Amino acid sequence: MKGGASSSTRRRLVPYALLGPGLVWLLLFFVVPMYFMGEVALRSGTLETGFQFNWEFSNFSDALSRYDENFIRSFIYAGVSTVLALAIGYPLAYFIAFRGGRWKNALLFVVVAPFFTTYLIRTIGWTTILSDDSVVVDVAGSLGILDLFQTLGFTDTDNRLLATPVAVIAGITYNFLPFMILPLYASLERIDQSMIEAAKDLYSSARQAFLKVTLPLSAPGIVAGTLLTFIPAAGDYVNVIFLGSGNQSMVGNAIQSLYLNLRDYPTAAALSFMLMAVIFAIVVVYIRFAGSEALMGDEEEAT
């Protein structure tokens, strides 16, 4: 009964129908909340006198200028943590992927196992690991590492690690390490070993084989891992609460205090938008730089 024309229409509509659930999810859980938050961000007033919708665009620029230090700190801490996570995670993922053999699954389980404990408890655990009379601080102190940190300006004291940027960065790196390791592992595991053999057949050294074959082929994993680590780390606030002090406060802490303590909802909403905008800008630049094919994992175009 259906003619040729409507069956081709149906075929054209199928992609949209398939997209449907995803679009609805995005609409309900992203677009609508964004709309409400944007509406609050444009209000002015206080809790006692009421918030009025005033098209208060100054909230955005005010938020950015009042909390500029928090922004800078957030991105420095998140950036350093991401680099550290990459430095720690890449060798580990490489080892599991290439040398794991039949222990691969067990090793992966060990990587993921700490995540069975809740984020908060893991961070609180670090307050004990790094507490002033802990083994870590003792050893670091006697090895002169604490003095080194103080000279380099990482901390402002030479007798503790808690309530310094070092502890905060350590906490963030630790908490987001699996987000770096797993994508790296996934892309390293997919590499065809015969390519490396081919490289060696063509007289490349082990180092050259790594740099010219393995590393570029694992690029999708690196891009995915860094994004998955950096973006949530930039908005983190839990690590500062337990491992840091007011001097390390990040944008997440500012938003929390604006919302819960000062009840200044418009500024909190505006600050959230600015955080989103800045992260978005960084990610767009990064993806353009890394190449979207690396993100999409298209190996033909990436080489």
Next chain:
Amino acid sequence: MRGLSRTKDPGKWAPWRALLAAGVLAAGLGIAACGGDDDGIGGGGSDDVSVAEAEGEPSGTLNVSNWPFYIDKRTVGEFEKETGVKVEYNEDVNDNSEFFGKVQPQLERGESGGRDIMVVTDWMAKKMYDLGYLQDFDKDALEPAFANLVPALESPSFDPDRNFSLPWQSGMTGLVVNTAEAPDVTSVNDLFDPQYKGRVEMLTEMRDTVPLVLKADGINPEDATEEDWTAAIDKIRDAAESGQIRKFTGNEYTKDLANGDAVAVIGWSGDAVQLQADNPDIQFVMPDEGCMLWSDNMVIPVGAPNPTAAYAWMNYAYEPQNQAQIANYNYYFTPVDGTREVLEEEGSDAADSELVFPDEEFTADCSTQDEPPGGPEAVADVEREFQSVITG
């Protein structure tokens, strides 16, 4: 420079994209319109405050939100046995402002989040009442409790008729010190001493920390001007930025004192006694310039599901026997007349402790918590300044 989408067919895509975007915006606006018209969030409480009526015998479940370390381990169980009411006792009040921020959205809508009783400090109780978030007491149901209320707390300035608040405990804010590590700390000014750098903590409660700093500088908080408050906050800010003050805490200073990360903090009198159980060197030190006196009050929020059980709890807590049990544990001032006699009969140390029953001399220089001077705008400014010190 390739974009994130690889196939671009402008002819086919553009109208669909525009339609999709428009649809999304329309849907968003539609939902927002259905969400009801508020010309503003907040804006002051309603004029008619409801009374939480007691109905019949207490039953069901009672939900209490209180501060940590504020009750002994047995009272809840014994109350449950005596009345048959099941008690959900949550220690989720760590700091007045934090707690307020947590419950405010629900209270605004007239819901209490299931809570029947909340325990907050005087100024927060007043603030919540002014915003219309609390209910008045059914005084008849509370006759037993009011009969035992100590005269000193019968008529405080923020609630002269005790319409909406009943003290849970009172206490002092002063110095909690590890006297082995920091024997010379006797004044809040000693917290600024460089030899304790990085091992000193202060409270996030502005109305505790700033007046104490004012007193240490010889200024009576009741006469302090806005400039005095700002100067004190600047002094605290300098100490925080230089790393002198390790962090600002709610109740968490107890953990740092216990494991030695901090040696001297601004803290609450009763906590010192509980910390002493593990480390006898940790003591409450009355600052030379005096302390801050406060009460934490039980209040009934709007939308409380079980006020009858709440009144039963309040009456139970106000029996001297039960109060003595609580006082033995948390060493704060008890608001119940007759508790001292019970403690003396039991031969408990609490009967003689100046932390539970201070004599006039001990608290001679203490002040009651005061708001920063000025109207709501000025207070909000001071709060924001202090907040910027705490969170950086």
